[in-house]
Amino acid sequence: MTLKLTFEPVTPDRWDDFEELFGERGACAGCWCMWWRGTRKEYEKNQGTGNKQRMKKLILGGEIPGILAYHDGNPIGWCAIQPRETYAALARSRIMAPVDDKPVWSVTCFFIRRDYRRRGVSPRMLEAAARHAASQGARIVEGYPIDPRNDEEPDAFMYHGIASAFRSAKFKEAARRSPTRPIMRRVVRPRKKR
Numbered sequence: 001m002t003l004k005l006t007f008e009p010v011t012p013d014r015w016d017d018f019e020e021l022f023g024e025r026g027a028c029a030g031c032w033c034m035w036w037r038g039t040r041k042e043y044e045k046n047q048g049t050g051n052k053q054r055m056k057k058l059i060l061g062g063e064i065p066g067i068l069a070y071h072d073g074n075p076i077g078w079c080a081i082q083p084r085e086t087y088a089a090l091a092r093s094r095i096m097a098p099v100d101d102k103p104v105w106s107v108t109c110f111f112i113r114r115d116y117r118r119r120g121v122s123p124r125m126l127e128a129a130a131r132h133a134a135s136q137g138a139r140i141v142e143g144y145p146i147d148p149r150n151d152e153e154p155d156a157f158m159y160h161g162i163a164s165a166f167r168s169a170k171f172k173e174a175a176r177r178s179p180t181r182p183i184m185r186r187v188v189r190p191r192k193k194r
Contacts, residue, residue, distance in 0.1 A: 003119060005071055007128035009064045010078075015056060017068055017075040026052055027111040028159060033065065033080050036087035036108045067132050069112075069125050076116045079125040080109040081133055084142065095177045096144045104185070105133040107143035110161050122161055126169035126186075134188040141186045143171060149180065 010018050026032040030048035032055045037043075046054060058065055065086075069077030084106040090096050098104075107129055112121050130141045147163035163173075163182055171184040 003071055003116075003121070005069050005076075005121070005124055007067050007069055007125065007132075009067050009132055010059055011064060012060045012062065014068060015059050017070075018055075018059065018078070019052075021068065021075040021078055021113065022052075022111065027078070033078070033109050033111070036080070036089045038088050040089075064132075066109075067125065067128055069121060069128070071116065075113075077112040077121050077125055078110065079107060079129045081105055081107045081129040081141070083138075090144075095181050096183060097177070099142075099175045099183055099185070102140055103138075104140040104142040105136075105138040107141065107161065109159050111159065122165035123168035126161070126166060126171070130169065130186055130188050135191050137190045138188055139190055141171075141188055142174070143184050144181065145184060147180050147182055 008014060021027075022032060026048060030051055032051035034046065034051040034054055035043055037054075043051070055065070065082055066078060066080040068075050069079075082105065084090055084098075084104050087106055087108055090106060090108070107126065110122060110125065126143070133141045143161055143166050145161040145163045145166050146158060163184065166184040169186065171186040173182045174185040175183040
């Protein structure tokens with residue numbers, strides 16, 4: 001049975017939902033989805049409460065760092081998506097270096113509540129993320145999933161998403177500089193901002 005999900009951009013009025021989903025541990029070891037946004041030193045210095053405060057400041061300041069998935073009114077999933085230049089760590093990566101000079105929006109992270117994992121949430125979040133990016137004028141949405149060699153990868157290492165979910169959401173491989181790390185893209189039709 002397909003879950004009835006809704007998707008919403010994370011705006012200031014949704015901070016409480018974001019906080020609820022991420023819980024006391026900040027999703028994964030105090031990350032609060034700040035890993036991609038600065039240097040490793042900044043991330044480690046702020047791990048936990050500092051990262052939470054940095055993300056809260058972004059959201060309450062009006063930045064939309066991603067979308068939330070809801071089931072029965074409860075937040076059950078998160079997908080980080082913004083223009084690639086938002087993520088300083090991508091600029092330092094050889095494996096995820098730009099494919100070309102076209103502007104892209106990047107999907108960098110997923111967090112899905114444990115009881116909703118392996119239930120088809122990721123591809124649907126990717127569809128919603130692509131629609132959100134298009135609504136903001138994006139033409140290309142890009143992601144950096146894991147293409148696991150077996151089904152035994154621990155969920156904690158799947159925060160990039162998995163390649164099969166991207167394929168299900170109509171993303172195509174654009175480059176592969178590592179056996180397990182494709183760069184996947186989906187062309188979207190930009191819609192006028194309101």
